Amino acid sequence: MLADALRAEAYRFSLNRLQVFVSVVLVPLLFAIGGVLFHMVSKSKGDEAAGKIGLALPASVEPINLAEAFSFAASGSANGVILICMLIGAATIYAGDYRWESWRLISARNDRVSLILAKVGLVKMLAIGVSLLFLAASFVFLIAEAVVYQRGMNFAMDGAEAGRAALIGLLSYVRIVQFTMIALLTAVMTRSLLAALFVPWALGFVQGIVGTAMPLLGWEPQMWLPQLLLPGLAYDTLKAAVAPGALPAPYSDGTVWRSLTGLSLWTILSLVGALAWFRRQDLSKE
Known part of the structure; x- marks a missing residue:
């Protein structure tokens, strides 16, 4: 039942090519193109400045380490632009059946839990897709740097670095899913595509303001309350814990558990709340 619903959701969404793009x-493509242009412009400006003073810039002999693409992509695949673009797709998936009044047509062909979980599964697949494309764009960025500056390329990464990149990539993936879970809960509660788009963005904006105002509120980053209320802070804390070196003061090992709890609750409670609300919802007119 769940597999059938997932295939149906994936097929429907694949027909909306603009939303897929x-x-x-969109973001990985812009990053790749922008990276190539950045290196070309930087090289041109550098040569121009050197020519004006009659100097020749020495060619760098240090090769470009392509393995850095994994760390860069893992850390950046949950950036704000990707979150917003993923929110557009997630809101369409979660609220589209309300918008087009098609719930009553498909809810008779599958159980409600499977229908919601299929939508969640599709969004998770899209999160994996954008992460992989951002990784490919990171490789393009580094290769372009090597080509433009005529530097060699190598690939050097030990097990510890690979493990850190994998963990940070997993955290970024969870962060994307967590952010889109707010759209799921909003879509089910409001039956509105516009609300599913606006509420997660507005909530994230407010959380960002609260995060910068923590000293005024008398909060410390390692306290339970900010770690539970601010999933972005929890995500950043966990990334810092995975990075080389211990968490900076005043963080502690207990802060990691608070961050894990906060990020997990925002993800799990949103899904549970959406499932519970949807199971009791009247879809006769949707």
Whole structure:
């Protein structure tokens, strides 16, 4: 039942090519193109400045380490632009059946839990897709740097670095899913595509303001309350814990557990709340 619903959701969403492009392809593509242009412009400006003073810039002999693409992509695949673009796709998936009044047509063909979980599964697949494309764009960025500056390329990464990149990539993936879970809960509660788009963005904006105002509120980053209320802070804390070296003061090992709890609750409670609300919802007119 769940597999059938997932295939149906994936097929329906694949027909909306604009949404697929905006949600998954747009940001990695812009990053790749922008990276190439950045290196070309930087090289041109550097040569121009050196020519004006009669100097020749020495060619760098240090090769570009392509393995850095994994760490860069893992850390950046949950950036704000990707979150917003993923939100557009997620809101369409979660609220589209309310918008087009098609719930009453498909809810008779599958159980409600499977229908919601299929939508969640599709969003998770899109999150994996955008992460992989951002990794590919990171490789393009580094290769372009090597080509433009005529530097060699190598690939050097030990087990510890690979493990850190994998963990940070997993955290970024969870962060994307957590952010889109707010759209799921909003869509089910409001039956509105506009609300599913606006509420997660507005909530994230407010949380960002609260995060910068923590000293005024008398909060410390390692306290339970900010770690539970601010999933972005929890995500950043966990990334810092995975990075080389211990968490900076005043963080402690207990802060990691608070961050894990906060990020997990925002993800799990949103899903549970959406499932509970949807199971009791009247879809006769949707």
